Amino acid sequence: xxxxxxQVVATNLLSDLKEGEALALSLTxxxxxxxxxxxxxxxxxxxxxxxxxxxxxFKNNRNLKITVPFAxxxxxxxxxxxxxxxxxxxxxxxxxxxxxxxxPANHGRFHQEAPEKxxxxxxxxxxxxxxxxxxxxxxxxxxEMVRAxxxxxxxxxxxxxxxxxxxFSLYAENQQAVKGVYGGRHWQDEEYENxxxxxxxxxxxxxxxxxxxxKKKYRVYFSPFAVASLIAALSYKQLVSREAYESGDCAxxxxxxxxxxxxxxxxxxxNFASGDMPRFNEIGEIAPEVxxxxxxxxxxxxxxSSRSAKEYEVVSNFADCGESLRTPEILPGHLPCxxxxxxxxxxxxxxxxxxxxWSNVLEGSLTGMTRFGCFWVExxxxxAPVRDMRFDESLYHFWGQGLEGFTHKAETFPKxxxxxxRDLGSIKTPGMLVNDFSFVL
Amino acid sequence: MNLNRxxxxxxxxxxxxxxxxxxxxxxxxxxRNGLFDPLTITYDHGIMVEVLVDGQFAYAGTSDLSPEGVKxxxxxxxxxxxNLQKFQLFSFDDSLRxxxxxxxxxxxxxxxxxxxxxxxxxxxxxxxLLLKGNEAIMNTKAxxxxxxxxxxxxxxxxxxxxxxxxxxxxxxxxxxxVGSIIQTRTNGLPVGQGGDEFFEADRLxxxxxxxxxxxxxxxxxxxxxxxxFDLLLMPDQLYLQIHESIGHPLELDRxxxxxxxxxxxxxxxxxxxGRLQYGSKLLNVTFDPFASGALxxxxxxxxxxxxxxxxxxxxxxxxxxxxxxxxxxxSKIPGVxxxxxxxxxxxxxxxMANVNIEPGSASLEEMISSxxxxxxxxxxxxWSIDDYRRKFQFGCEYARLIENGKLSKIVKNPNYRxxxxxxxxxxxxxxxxxxxxNFGSFYCGKGEPNQAIRVGHATPACxxxxxxxxGGEGA
Numbered sequence: 001x002x003x004x005x006x007q008v009v010a011t012n013l014l015s016d017l018k019e020g021e022a023l024a025l026s027l028t029x030x031x032x033x034x035x036x037x038x039x040x041x042x043x044x045x046x047x048x049x050x051x052x053x054x055x056x057x058f059k060n061n062r063n064l065k066i067t068v069p070f071a072x073x074x075x076x077x078x079x080x081x082x083x084x085x086x087x088x089x090x091x092x093x094x095x096x097x098x099x100x101x102x103x104p105a106n107h108g109r110f111h112q113e114a115p116e117k118x119x120x121x122x123x124x125x126x127x128x129x130x131x132x133x134x135x136x137x138x139x140x141x142x143x144e145m146v147r148a149x150x151x152x153x154x155x156x157x158x159x160x161x162x163x164x165x166x167x168f169s170l171y172a173e174n175q176q177a178v179k180g181v182y183g184g185r186h187w188q189d190e191e192y193e194n195x196x197x198x199x200x201x202x203x204x205x206x207x208x209x210x211x212x213x214x215k216k217k218y219r220v221y222f223s224p225f226a227v228a229s230l231i232a233a234l235s236y237k238q239l240v241s242r243e244a245y246e247s248g249d250c251a252x253x254x255x256x257x258x259x260x261x262x263x264x265x266x267x268x269x270x271n272f273a274s275g276d277m278p279r280f281n282e283i284g285e286i287a288p289e290v291x292x293x294x295x296x297x298x299x300x301x302x303x304x305s306s307r308s309a310k311e312y313e314v315v316s317n318f319a320d321c322g323e324s325l326r327t328p329e330i331l332p333g334h335l336p337c338x339x340x341x342x343x344x345x346x347x348x349x350x351x352x353x354x355x356x357x358w359s360n361v362l363e364g365s366l367t368g369m370t371r372f373g374c375f376w377v378e379x380x381x382x383x384a385p386v387r388d389m390r391f392d393e394s395l396y397h398f399w400g401q402g403l404e405g406f407t408h409k410a411e412t413f414p415k416x417x418x419x420x421x422r423d424l425g426s427i428k429t430p431g432m433l434v435n436d437f438s439f440v441l
Numbered sequence: 442m443n444l445n446r447x448x449x450x451x452x453x454x455x456x457x458x459x460x461x462x463x464x465x466x467x468x469x470x471x472x473r474n475g476l477f478d479p480l481t482i483t484y485d486h487g488i489m490v491e492v493l494v495d496g497q498f499a500y501a502g503t504s505d506l507s508p509e510g511v512k513x514x515x516x517x518x519x520x521x522x523x524n525l526q527k528f529q530l531f532s533f534d535d536s537l538r539x540x541x542x543x544x545x546x547x548x549x550x551x552x553x554x555x556x557x558x559x560x561x562x563x564x565x566x567x568x569x570l571l572l573k574g575n576e577a578i579m580n581t582k583a584x585x586x587x588x589x590x591x592x593x594x595x596x597x598x599x600x601x602x603x604x605x606x607x608x609x610x611x612x613x614x615x616x617x618x619v620g621s622i623i624q625t626r627t628n629g630l631p632v633g634q635g636g637d638e639f640f641e642a643d644r645l646x647x648x649x650x651x652x653x654x655x656x657x658x659x660x661x662x663x664x665x666x667x668x669x670f671d672l673l674l675m676p677d678q679l680y681l682q683i684h685e686s687i688g689h690p691l692e693l694d695r696x697x698x699x700x701x702x703x704x705x706x707x708x709x710x711x712x713x714x715g716r717l718q719y720g721s722k723l724l725n726v727t728f729d730p731f732a733s734g735a736l737x738x739x740x741x742x743x744x745x746x747x748x749x750x751x752x753x754x755x756x757x758x759x760x761x762x763x764x765x766x767x768x769x770x771x772s773k774i775p776g777v778x779x780x781x782x783x784x785x786x787x788x789x790x791x792x793m794a795n796v797n798i799e800p801g802s803a804s805l806e807e808m809i810s811s812x813x814x815x816x817x818x819x820x821x822x823x824w825s826i827d828d829y830r831r832k833f834q835f836g837c838e839y840a841r842l843i844e845n846g847k848l849s850k851i852v853k854n855p856n857y858r859x860x861x862x863x864x865x866x867x868x869x870x871x872x873x874x875x876x877x878x879n880f881g882s883f884y885c886g887k888g889e890p891n892q893a894i895r896v897g898h899a900t901p902a903c904x905x906x907x908x909x910x911x912g913g914e915g916a
Contacts, residue, residue, distance in 0.1 A: 032890075033521075034889070034890040035525075036699070036788075036888075036889050036890075037528075038530065038697075038698055038699045038701070039530065039698070040528075041528045041529065041530035042497075042525045042528040042529065042530060043530050043699050044498065044499075044500065044788045044790075045499050045500065045521045045522075045525055046499075046500040046501070046502065046787065046788045046890070047500070047501040047502070047514070047517045047518065047521065048501070048502045048503075048786045048787075049501075049502070049503045049504065049505065049510075049514070050487065050502070050503075050504045050786050051504060052483075052485075056479075063479040064479050064480040064481070064482070065479050065480070065481045065482070066482045066483075066484070067481075067482070067483040067484065068484045069484065069485060069486050069487065069504040070504070071503070071504040071505040071506070071510065072505070073505050073507060073510065076505065076506065076507060084484070087482075090555070091480065091482075091555075094558070094559035094562065095477065095480055095559075095562060096477050096562070096566065098476070098477065098479065099476070100476065124524070124525060124528065125527075128528050137698065137699075137701045137702040138702045138889075139702065139703070139889035139890060141890065167702065167703075167889075168702060169701060169702045171698075171701065175706070177701065179702075246580070247579070247580040247582075247616060248579050248580055248616045248618060248623040248625070249580075249616065249623075249625060311476075354705070354827065354828050355825045355826055355827070355828070356825070357823050357824060357825045358823055358836075359823055359825075359834065359836055359856060360836070360854060360913050362623060363913065365913075367823070367825045367834045368825055369825070369826075369827040369828065369832065371827075371828055388827050388828070388829075388832070389832075390825075390827070390832050390834060390858065392834065417891060418889070418890035418891045419886065419891040419892070419893060422890075440834075440858065441832050441834070441858055441860075
C-alpha cells in the first residue's frame, strides 16, 4: 500500500475539477492476515488486500459521497475514480441544496508512517505452539492499516500502522473460560508465554463446580477488561453524541440537562495520546489530543461533528461523522491494584461482559450478561465460579451513587473489531467497584 | 472480467481452486427533519480466491482485479494452506464444494433508471416532513436503502453460478415529546428482496402518519406494568426473537465451538437433534431459501451447495442445524445450504438466511379474545442474550394491554425477559397467514474476523404464556 500510488491518483482527480467544484478524498485500506483458531488448531485463514476511497463531492451547495474500491493499482484505480467523479457530476444536479454543507478545508497536515512491517511469517506458530495442550480459541489479525485524506484545498494526511492482535479465550472442561488479548508491533515469545501462564492460573479457579446466585443486588468488582467491554458497547451514538442529545435519544441527556448526577469519582475523556489512532476524522479535522466529556461527575462536552455544530449552532470538537467514541479513557481512581479481591470483600468478581444493549436509553439503563471468568468472592477469597447472570442497571447508579471507586491504574486494550476492516485505536480503563448492582436473571 | 478465464490462468498446484467475485452498490438516502443528508453511494468489487491443499482450505481476497492481482492472491492462499498444515483442524475434500451451475435473480417489478432516481430523494424528504406533522414531534428521520449485488462463483471442479440480488429497506422514525416525556416510534425497518416497488409512496406515507401518531400516543401513555403476563408478539418483534433464540443457537459452527471467543457457543448439544423438545408442538420453524420477497432468498450458498427448504424444528422437536457442508461433515449433524460470507473479503461461515415460523390457524382476534390478562408488543427496540443463547431480554417500542379478551390501553417502554426453551415451550397459539409479515436484518453480526450478513424472517403473530414483563421503571 504505497502512499505514492494514492497521491498520484488523488492528484490526478483533483486536477480534473472544474470551476465551482470541490472534492475531498478519504482512504481506508489494509493488507491483513486473519487466522481463526479453535481447539488450538486453525479453522480458517484469510488474507485480505483491500482499500476504499470516498469521493466527497461539492457543487452549487450540494453534496454527495461515492465510495469506490482502491487497489493501489494506478491504472485500475484511476479508471474507477474517474468514473465515480463523472457520476458525482451527474447525480449532484438532482439533489436538493444542503444548508449544513461542510466545504473542504485545509485542517492541517498529518503524516505518520509505520516504522516497519509486522512480521507475519511465524505468528501462527508462535501463538499455537505454546497452547497445544489447551482448548484455545481465538483470532489472530496482523498487517498494515492506512487512513488518509486529500482535498481540493490542499489538505494532506496519512496515517499508517502495522500491528498484530491476538484476541483469545482458554476453556476449561466445565465450559468456563478466561479471555485474553495480546497485541503490538513485535511479537515477543516471553511476553506471550507470561500472558498465557497468568490466564491458565486463573482458569484453574474456574475448573470447579459452578455456583448459581439468586437474582438481586450485589457488590461487584469489574475488571479493567469488563469496564472496557462496557465502554466499547456504549461507544456509539447514544451515549455522548450531540445529534443524539438534540434528537432526544441520548443517555447523558439527563446529566447534561442537570436532571441527574454522576459520582465525582467518574471522569470520561477522549485521549489520542497513545498514537494508535489518527487524530483526524473523515474530513481531515484534527481533534484535540484530550477532550473531557465528563469530569469528576460533571458533564463537560458532547462529541460534536462540524455538521452537528452547524445544525444546532454550537461549537464543533471535530468528532467523526458518527459522533462515536474513538479512543475513550476512564480516569483511574484510588483503589490499590492487585488488592481488588480484598477491596471487594464479599461479592462478585466480573471479568467480562457480553451483549450489552440499552434497555432504556434516557434512563441510562443497560442490560447484558456476565461472561468469561466470574467468581463469587467471600472476605477477599475466591470461593467458586458463578453461572452467567443477566444484569439490568443504570449508569446513573453504577457511575453514580453506587460507584465506590476505580483502581489507581488503568489498562489499555486495543480495539478488536473487524467489521469491514480492522479497527484502530484502544480503550483505556481501570477496574471498578460498585455497590448494589442489579442482577435480574 | 471473465472469471473462468482468470481461473484457467492460475497456475498453482492446489487440489481445488475457487474464485468468488462480488460486486455491490448500496445507495442510502436519509432525511432528518426535512433536510436531506448527503446522498451516499458505496460500490464494492473484489475477488476471493479459495484453495484446497492436502485437506486444508485457505483464502485470499483482493480488490486488485487484474490477472496479476488475482494470481498474487492465489499464491498467498496456497502458501497459507501449506504453512498451516501443521495445525490442521480437519481434513476436508472438494465434495464440500459442489460443482453447481445456474443463475438466480431477485424478483423485481421495476428498478428506477438513474434519471428518475431523484424521485426517491424527494420521497425521502417528503416522508421526513410528514413524520414531523405535529408540534409534539421533536425529531424525524426517513431512510431508504437500495442494494444491488452480484455474486459469481467458478471452481476447478466445474462450479459456475451467478446470483443477482436486489434488496431494499425503509426506516421511518419519529420522536415525540409531551411535557418531559420522550418516546420514539419507528416502522420496524421492513426489508426484503425486490425492486423499487418496495418504495411505494402512498403506503409509506400512510406508515409515516401512523408512526408519528403512535410516537405521540406513547409519550402520553402509562408505563408498561411489571409481572407475569401472556405475551402476544407481533412479527416486527417476533422476527428478532426467532433470530436470537432459534437461529443463532442452531448454527453448527457455534455448536462445534468455533465461535466461542466472540459470538459464543450454544446450549444445544449434537445429541439434541431429533430429540430436544425445543418448543411446544405448535412450533414449526423452517429454513426457506425460496420465500418470496424475503431478504435472504437464494439458490446456492457461497460454497456452491444448492439451497433447499428444510424443517429446523417440527412439531416442537429440533430436527436440523443451520450449517453448511463443512460443519455437517465435522459434526455429522444434518444442516442446510448456509455457508455465507458478507462479501468477497471474508471467508464463508455458517449463517442464517431465511429462518421462518410456519403459520398456524389462529386469527389475531382469536389470540386476543382468548387472553384474560396479557400484553401485545410491537416493534423491537432493544435485544440482548447470553453467549449460550439461553437468557434473553428484549425491549419493544409499543404495547397494548389485553384485558378480558380485549385490547385496552397503550403502554410505553415494554420489555420482557426469559430463557429460550421454556419460552418456546410456552407457545400456546400461532397466528394464521393473515397475521404473517416478512422482516429481517441487514446487519446480523458474527464471525472472526467479524462479518455482517443479511437475514430474513417471516413469521405470524404468536401468543406465549406466562412471560416476565417489565416497564421503564425496571424490574
